[in-house]
Amino acid sequence: MPRFMGTSPGAMTERRTRSWQRTLAALWLAQTLTIVGFSLRTPFLPFFIAELGARSLEAQALWAGAINAGGAAVMAITAPLWGAVADRYGRKLMVLRAMLAGSLTIGLMAAATSPWQLFVLRLIEGGFTGTVTASTTLAAATVPRERLGFGLGLMQMAVFSGSAVGPLLGGVLADQIGYRATFVLAGSLLLASALFVFFLVEEQFEPPARSIPRRESLSDTWRLFLTPALLGIVVSLLALRAASMALQPIVPLLIEQLARNTPRVNSLAGLAMGVSGITSAVASVVLGRASDRVGQRPLLVASGALAVASFLPLALVNSVWQVIALQALFGVASGGMLPTANALVARLTPEERRGTIYGFTTTASSLGAFVGPLTGTALAAALGLHAPFLVIGAALGLTVAWVWRALPGETNVVYERRVSTKRAESGQD
Helix, strand or coil: CCHHHHCCHHHHHHHHHHHHHHHHHHHHHHHHHHHHHHHCCCCCHHHHHHHCCCCCHHHHHHHHHHHHHHHHHHHHHHHHHHHHHHHHHCHHHHHHHHHHHHHHHHHHHCCCCCHHHHHHHHHHHHHHCCHHHHHHHHHHHHCCHHHHHHHHHHHHHHHHHHHHHHHHHHHHHHHHCCHHHHHHHHHHHHHHHHHHHHHHCCCCCCCCCCCCCHHHHHHHHHHHHCCHHHHHHHHHHHHHHHHHHHHHHHHHHHHHHHHCCCCCHHHHHHHHHHHHHHHHHHHHHHHHHHHHHHCHHHHHHHHHHHHHHHHHHHHHCCCHHHHHHHHHHHHHHHHHHHHHHHHHHHHHCCHHHHHHHHHHHHHHHHHHHHHHHHHHHHHHHHHCCCHHHHHHHHHHHHHHHHHHHHCCCCHHHHHHHHHHHHHHHHCCC
């Protein structure tokens, strides 16, 4: 008798539980290391650009904004394409593709000799990476539905933890070993992440049947994407991403201005950029789990309101520690918004279209990452370093008000009713 025929249902359930838990743990570790690698360059990028030839404050701000925005613009175009490939050929393959591409492009940045070379490498990086979307899609397909809030909150914790450790470590490494060696180390971390995924992550993937014509399938996906609930989620992701990415090229320059020639400006910039990741990491798990109990809509709106309340006062700061405190509050808000939005997307989207829909949400986030740095740096160059916080903060506030009206109050109930109806029609328990 084959061994599996003698296996009890309880043992099979325990084996499946261990399988998804092991996969989620491996994905969490790999994603954490990946985001650390991506974030190492955040606090010193404007200063590295100055070393490459951009001497004035305006030139540093504009180049840093263009480099951040350029990669996001390319990712906005390619993310839905990679999402469709993931739905057809598997999600693990897309995670490996994104991590290996990031390892190569970031490693090559160590050899750059001019700002435009960094810009080109960032464009290539934007076209072939997207580790957050790939890992989130794989986790959403692996974690049981009743643990979805926890699983996606844990994956968002990986993003925030990496975003916290990366700038802190990157600022210290830039002061100790230099900019170029730090780029090499960052690329090595992404390579290690890809190896973790290759050897430790399991995926049970079955290619979808091709009974539905591709044009009809695409039309159905667009209709699903443009429903008020999903569109509201997309708008909130775009606005949050624009606000957070606008901070990246501006906060190091603001810290330099407020620190008054402190020799450890890289380390202070890393602390200011990294503290939001620490608070986001904690908030993402706590609030992600809480959203399963109290509902996604109230937590999404409340977190958005906190984001506005912590973003606008940055225009009035006069010390480094005020920047750090407001960044910490903004991190709590991000930790509430992102896992809640991702859980809503997973709940409202059929599994066979989930990769494509997550690709579209990545496009929205990437558009935010494109608009945010360009708008922020242009305002900073024209009106001073405090102006972006007023303009972008006001826009974020209007977006939160719009999303509050767009999202239905009973999103979870609607979803559960839809699932129950489909199960009843198919004869499932």
